[in-house]
Amino acid sequence: xxxxxxxxxxxxxxxxxxxxxxxxxxxxxxxxxxxxxxxxxxxxxxxxxxxxxxxxxxxxxxxxxxxxxxxxxxxxxxxxxxxxxxxxxxxxxxxxxxxxxxxxxxxxxxxxxxxxxxxxxxxxxxxxxxxxxxxxxxxxxxxxxxxxxxxxxxxxxxxxxxxxxxxxxxxxxxxxxxxxxxxxxxxxxxxxxxxxxxxxxxxxxxxxxxxxxxxxxxxxxxxxxxxxxxxxxxxxxxxxxxxxxxxxxxxxxxxxxxxxxxxxxxxxxxx
Numbered sequence: 001x002x003x004x005x006x007x008x009x010x011x012x013x014x015x016x017x018x019x020x021x022x023x024x025x026x027x028x029x030x031x032x033x034x035x036x037x038x039x040x041x042x043x044x045x046x047x048x049x050x051x052x053x054x055x056x057x058x059x060x061x062x063x064x065x066x067x068x069x070x071x072x073x074x075x076x077x078x079x080x081x082x083x084x085x086x087x088x089x090x091x092x093x094x095x096x097x098x099x100x101x102x103x104x105x106x107x108x109x110x111x112x113x114x115x116x117x118x119x120x121x122x123x124x125x126x127x128x129x130x131x132x133x134x135x136x137x138x139x140x141x142x143x144x145x146x147x148x149x150x151x152x153x154x155x156x157x158x159x160x161x162x163x164x165x166x167x168x169x170x171x172x173x174x175x176x177x178x179x180x181x182x183x184x185x186x187x188x189x190x191x192x193x194x195x196x197x198x199x200x201x202x203x204x205x206x207x208x209x210x211x212x213x214x215x216x217x218x219x220x221x222x223x224x225x226x227x228x229x230x231x232x233x234x235x236x237x238x239x240x241x242x243x244x245x246x247x248x249x250x251x252x253x254x255x256x257x258x259x260x261x262x263x264x265x266x267x268x269x270x271x
Contacts, residue, residue: 036123039267043120047113051262054112058104059085059255062095085255088248097254099148105255106140109262117266124269130214131268135261138206143198150194154187161186 039047060070063084069075080086084095097105110132117128154161165182168175210216 036269039121039269044263044267046120047116047266048259048263050116050119051109051113051259051266054108054110054115054262055105055255055258058108059095062101066093066095068095086252088252091248094248096248097251099144102144102254102258103141106144106258106261107136109258110135110265111262113262113264113266117268121266121269127268127270128265130210130216131265133209133213134206135265137209138202139261139264140202140258142202142205143195146194146198146201147191150190154190158186 064070066084068084069078075083087094095101114128114132118125121128162183165185167179167182170176
């Protein structure tokens with residue numbers, strides 16, 4: 001081998017072919033992502049706080065539109081249960097979280113999470129930017145749209161559907177419980193059906209965004225963390241399909257559930 005090199009008889013073409021093959025397949029060893037330290041509890045705390053801070057202007061606007069005071073002194077003097085965030089009665093004086101409100105709160109949460117994440121984890125800013133669309137469209141807009149549409153369909157036919165459900169006579173032991181379960185079955189079915197469709201389609205949208213917009217092959221399989229933001233969808237369905245106080249009580253969870261998309265955006269990193 002040494003003699004071949006000295007005599008100039010080495011065929012370098014195969015080495016250049018290998019080099020060209022690696023370049024053609026985007027093999028860039030100098031820019032390969034190095035192993036990263038996990039985000040610290042402090043960094044995660046800042047991201048969560050920034051997600052909450054991003055939501056505040058939207059929540060404040062919704063509260064003001066319903067007649068709640070934004071004066072800090074008055075807020076502190078008001079019992080916590082009567083704050084706009086927690087108050088669920090009377091109906092005409094509460095903030096209802098429907099489709100447009102959820103999209104506005106989620107977008108502001110994601111914006112806050114992106115800002116906080118970009119400050120404490122600058123090296124992964126591009127990943128967080130990609131995650132913005134994935135969260136807003138894939139994890140919020142598509143599922144919320146499906147559930148919202150499902151609630152509209154359910155409300156249109158709810159009376160007929162409930163009447164079609166079988167009931168048992170009052171003389172039967174546990175008749176009240178059985179009949180109550182029977183009456184909520186259509187609502188439960190519509191909620192789960194449209195939520196499942198929304199999560200599935202949202203996952204497909206996220207994969208499409210990564211493949212065609214960012215040209216980055218990422219298989220975003222449905223995982224446990226994907227269900228966390230959909231607590232708001234369940235609450236939305238409950239509040240839209242159940243016009244009673246139960247739906248309004250459950251709806252109070254929605255703003256807290258919408259911290260998740262912002263947090264997930266802020267912690268997004270290169271794999």
